[in-house]
Structure formats: C-alpha cells, structure tokens
Amino acid sequence: MRVIIPFAGSMPKTRLSDVLSLSERRSFARAMLQDVLAAVQAAGHEPVLLTPSPLDSDVSTIVDDQPLSGAVNAVLSDSDLPVTVLMADLPLITATDLAQFVETQGDVVLAPGLGGGTNALVVRDRSFAVDYHGTSYLDHLETAQEMGLDVSEATSWRLTVDIDEPPDLAEVLLHNDGHASRWLAERGFSMVKSTGRANAIRTRDVQSQSSN
Amino acid sequence: MRVIIPFAGSMPKTRLSDVLSLSERRSFARAMLQDVLAAVQAAGHEPVLLTPSPLDSDVSTIVDDQPLSGAVNAVLSDSDLPVTVLMADLPLITATDLAQFVETQGDVVLAPGLGGGTNALVVRDRSFAVDYHGTSYLDHLETAQEMGLDVSEATSWRLTVDIDEPPDLAEVLLHNDGHASRWLAERGFSMVKSTGRANAIRTRDVQSQSSN
Numbered sequence: 001m002r003v004i005i006p007f008a009g010s011m012p013k014t015r016l017s018d019v020l021s022l023s024e025r026r027s028f029a030r031a032m033l034q035d036v037l038a039a040v041q042a043a044g045h046e047p048v049l050l051t052p053s054p055l056d057s058d059v060s061t062i063v064d065d066q067p068l069s070g071a072v073n074a075v076l077s078d079s080d081l082p083v084t085v086l087m088a089d090l091p092l093i094t095a096t097d098l099a100q101f102v103e104t105q106g107d108v109v110l111a112p113g114l115g116g117g118t119n120a121l122v123v124r125d126r127s128f129a130v131d132y133h134g135t136s137y138l139d140h141l142e143t144a145q146e147m148g149l150d151v152s153e154a155t156s157w158r159l160t161v162d163i164d165e166p167p168d169l170a171e172v173l174l175h176n177d178g179h180a181s182r183w184l185a186e187r188g189f190s191m192v193k194s195t196g197r198a199n200a201i202r203t204r205d206v207q208s209q210s211s212n
Numbered sequence: 213m214r215v216i217i218p219f220a221g222s223m224p225k226t227r228l229s230d231v232l233s234l235s236e237r238r239s240f241a242r243a244m245l246q247d248v249l250a251a252v253q254a255a256g257h258e259p260v261l262l263t264p265s266p267l268d269s270d271v272s273t274i275v276d277d278q279p280l281s282g283a284v285n286a287v288l289s290d291s292d293l294p295v296t297v298l299m300a301d302l303p304l305i306t307a308t309d310l311a312q313f314v315e316t317q318g319d320v321v322l323a324p325g326l327g328g329g330t331n332a333l334v335v336r337d338r339s340f341a342v343d344y345h346g347t348s349y350l351d352h353l354e355t356a357q358e359m360g361l362d363v364s365e366a367t368s369w370r371l372t373v374d375i376d377e378p379p380d381l382a383e384v385l386l387h388n389d390g391h392a393s394r395w396l397a398e399r400g401f402s403m404v405k406s407t408g409r410a411n412a413i414r415t416r417d418v419q420s421q422s423s424n
Contacts (some may be wrong), residue, residue: 197328
C-alpha cells in the first residue's frame with residue numbers, strides 16, 4: 001500500500017526550539033524520517049513523501065505547497081484507495097506496528113497522537129477527508145461516524161508516541177535503536193532519571209555538524 | 213486471572229500538585245481507580261488492591277506497608293502464577309486492552325509507561341521479580357532477558373499513557389468516558405487547544421467537594 005508521509009523540511013519541530021537549533025531540528029527531523037521510512041519499507045509498503053518543496057531524497061515524492069490538510073486531501077483524491085497517511089515524527093514504530101496498522105479493518109483507521117492529534121490513518125472510503133486543525137483525532141472520529149463510516153482505532157503505543165516536545169526525546173532514547181537515537185547520542189543527549197519520568201538531557205555540548 | 217493493582221491512597225499523584233490540591237488528588241486517584249477496576253472486571257478478571265493501609269473498598273485488598281517493589285514481589289511469591297500487576301493511573305484502558313494484554317504470550321509481558329516506567333506486567337515465571345526504581349521498563353526487560361526468559365512487549369497505547377503530570381489530564385478528557393473524565397469536568401477542567409497538543413485547563417473555579 002502507498003504510505004504518504006508528510007514532511008515539512010524547512011522549519012520542522014518548532015516545539016523543540018528550546019533544546020535544538022534550527023539546523024539541528026532539520027537534521028533530527030531527517031533522522032526520524034529515516035527510521036519511519038525503514039519501518040514502512042521493511043513492512044513491504046511503498047513510502048511516498050509529501051513535501052511543500054523538492055527534497056533531496058531517493059524516495060518517491062509529491063511536492064505540494066498547500067497547507068497540510070489540503071495537500072493530504074489532494075493526494076487522497078488522486079489515489080487508488082486504500083492509502084495510509086503517516087506522520088514523520090514517529091521513530092518508535094517498527095515494521096510490525098506498521099503492518100498491523102495497515103491491516104486493521106475499517107473504512108477509516110485512526111491512530112491518535114499524544115494531545116489529540118492524528119498520527120496516522122488508513123483511508124478506504126473516498127468520501128473521507130482530513131482536517132489536522134485542532135484536536136484532529138476527535139474531529140476525524142466524529143466526522144467519520146457522522147458519515148456512517150466504519151471507524152477503527154489503532155492500538156500500538158509506538159504509533160501514539162510522537163516526538164514533538166523536549167520530554168518526548170526520552171522516548172527516543174528509551175525505545176528507538178535507529179537513526180534518531182544515534183543522532184541524539186551523538187549530539188550529547190543522554191537519559192537522566194530522578195523521580196518520575198526519565199528525561200533526555202544534553203549532558204555534553206557537542207558542536208552541531210553541518211554534514212549531518 | 214488475579215490482577216494486582218497497587219494503590220497508594222494517602223499521598224497520591226504528587227506530580228499533579230500544581231493543579232490539584234491534596235484532597236483533590238486523593239479523589240481523582242479514586243476516580244481513575246474506579247475506571248481501572250471496571251475495565252478489569254468487564255474483562256472477566258479478578259482485581260486485587262495492594263495498599264499500604266486499609267482502604268474503604270468492596271474489592272479484595274492486600275495490605276502491605278513495604279515500598280512498592282517489595283510489596284509487589286511479596287504478592288508474586290505468594291501467588292499462583294500467572295499474575296498481572298496493573299497500575300491504578302491508567303483510566304484510558306478498556307476491557308479489550310486488558311483482555312489482550314493478559315493473553316499476550318511470554319514468561320514476562322511488559323507494558324511501558326511514558327518516560328520509561330512499567331505500567332503493567334504479566335508474570336508467568338516465578339524467578340522474575342520487579343524493581344520499580346529508575347527506568348524500570350528497560351531494567352525489567354534487561355533482567356528478564358538475562359535470566360533467559362521469554363519477554364513480550366504490550367502493544368496498547370491505552371496501557372502506555374499513564375496519568376501523572378498536568379499535560380496528561382488532556383488524555384483523560386480526550387479518551388476516557390468514565391469516572392476520571394467526569395471528575396475533571398465537574399471540577400471545572402476543559403480542553404483547550406491552540407497549536408500543538410491539547411491541554412486540560414481549569415477554566416471554572418469549582419470548590420472541591422469533600423463528599424466526592
């Protein structure tokens with residue numbers, strides 16, 4: 001199945017600005033994308049990047065400079081269904097998660113993100129359109145139900161835990177063994193645990209390398 | 213199967229102190245526990261509370277004033293296996309999640325929590341003991357692997373998203389329709405969405421009611 005992966009290359013991950021510079025955020029977003037692409041390919045599916053401007057990548061790419069929802073809806077309209085849409089900030093996912101998600105039955109299958117977003121969806125009915133504004137998970141659920149569509153919820157926590165904010169970086173160090181966790185380790189991040197949840201803290205000051 | 217639910221009644225949920233008073237935290241912890249008990253019972257399993265001091269509850273209760281790990285290990289030693297240990301701050305779980313978790317094969321089945329904790333485990337081998345200190349998920353995984361045990365990871369995001377910190381309250385409003393979300397709504401919390409993740413904010417100042 002085609003797995004559409006929206007990727008905003010130039011100003012990614014703004015909520016990580018307190019801990020990563022712009023060039024680091026671009027590089028880290030690429031590292032997470034590599035892990036997501038690897039999971040999709042290992043599951044035997046076909047990744048397609050959806051970006052607002054051309055990217056240097058070997059992966060099939062659709063360039064559309066509309067805002068996210070419009071660009072995704074254009075792809076849904078133009079595609080043979082089913083199609084999966086998967087966010088690029090999910091470096092915890094494995095091929096198994098992806099395979100199970102894509103096989104989940106339903107006209108629409110939704111994977112919630114932390115804080116009410118929609119991290120991934122499978123669309124099997126042409127009448128459904130996305131709107132990522134607001135608490136999109138609840139909105140997508142309600143819209144699909146109002147349309148009489150059969151909606152399912154994804155189960156995997158690895159699809160729910162997206163990497164958007166500084167506390168999320170601990171999840172990468174805890175549960176990813178690919179590009180994203182190596183990237184953080186090489187930039188001096190390590191896990192610090194006191195009481196409560198572990199945090200990923202930059203304990204060494206490592207110069208950002210423009211080659212990465 | 214017996215499902216042991218540790219419940220620290222007197223000083224619960226200290227990391228919610230910025231948004232809830234002590235009496236509110238006690239009451240909210242009870243509301244979350246009710247939802248967890250309902251899921252366990254609806255799945256056809258037998259909940260057993262594990263508490264440091266006697267509780268006013270209809271549910272079977274083991275009183276043990278040791279710290280958490282010691283108390284859980286005492287229960288594991290004294291029980292016919294398998295046994296499930298499930299945290300009380302998981303009000304998003306459904307009977308389906310619980311049933312699937314308990315049926316997951318493995319000498320030890322681990323459900324990670326956000327930030328590296330262990331939200332639930334199924335124990336089928338008597339040689340395994342818990343240690344909740346530190347990043348217990350990784351420690352439990354490593355210990356079980358070193359012992360040559362067959363370890364599995366739980367899948368459900370509803371078992372991973374525990375309610376410990378103020379941002380987690382949004383997850384309750386988003387994904388729980390039981391006691392916990394009603395409790396928050398009655399205390400004046402509602403969901404506020406700007407950019408990024410939704411937050412549960414107390415938008416009405418509602419007097420805490422000692423009867424709840």
